């Protein structure tokens with residue numbers, strides 16, 4: 184029987200949006216998986232998960248590359264996980280339709296996305312909301328359809344307006360804006376379904392710099408309070424011009440469960456730098472548990 188994927192402690196998800204050609208996408212994925220590029224240290228594979236979210240057209244060839252990669256792991260290591268455990272690298276889609284079959288020309292079925300090997304479906308991105316008028320209700324329906332296929336909805340939330348001079352007001356306003364979609368999605372999906380919320384302030388997407396750490400940390404705390412307790416895992420990531428330098432000392436490592444990366448992870452070096460920063464904090468937290 185199908186089960187939901189298990190989400191590890193930290194997640195780094197990379198969206199390619201519509202930036203890459205098919206060739207670039209496949210080269211990039213091969214580079215991410217190439218052991219000589221030393222992206223995720225093998226000792227951290229259970230704690231830190233990477234996922235690629237390419238365009239629809241390249242999901243299938245990416246899935247083939249990932250299949251070869253997983254086969255190579257099973258032949259080179261003895262610890263390959265249980266049949267239901269989450270694979271070492273996940274594939275996602277950038278959207279889906281809320282129905283799984285029918286006369287819906289141009290739409291993409293969540294069951295087809297699942298059949299091709301995806302585990303994550305990104306939903307409600309700010310660009311889809313602004314350009315294609317996607318509504319909270321539509322995003323929530325897509326999240327339900329995603330869970331029905333035992334995939335994980337990656338729901339993008341975030342306030343539209345940049346913070347004004349009063350920090351507490353800006354945080355309150357941001358949480359209020361995010362809460363509407365958080366509640367709609369949680370009401371639409373089973374309580375035990377895993378879900379990821381990517382907090383992406385709309386004003387910080389596609390910019391030279393991300394949102395400030397204090398603002399993000401306070402808003403994410405508010406979002407976690409809105410999520411409350413549920414039986415399924417809920418992870419909250421930060422996205423919006425995220426990249427190297429954002430996670431480590433004085434950064435987001437203490438506040439979020441990972442990052443949703445765009446442009447600043449579109450080179451392998453950027454991914455490696457971000458992964459190193461996350462791995463350093465994994466080691467730090469582990470030593471804090473051992474030596475309180």
Ligand SMILES: O=C(CO)COP(=O)(O)O
Pocket residue numbers: 198308383387388389390422423424425443444445446447
């Ligand atoms: O929207 C984003 C991820 O989907 C963030 O993109 P950028 O990091 O390029 O701003």
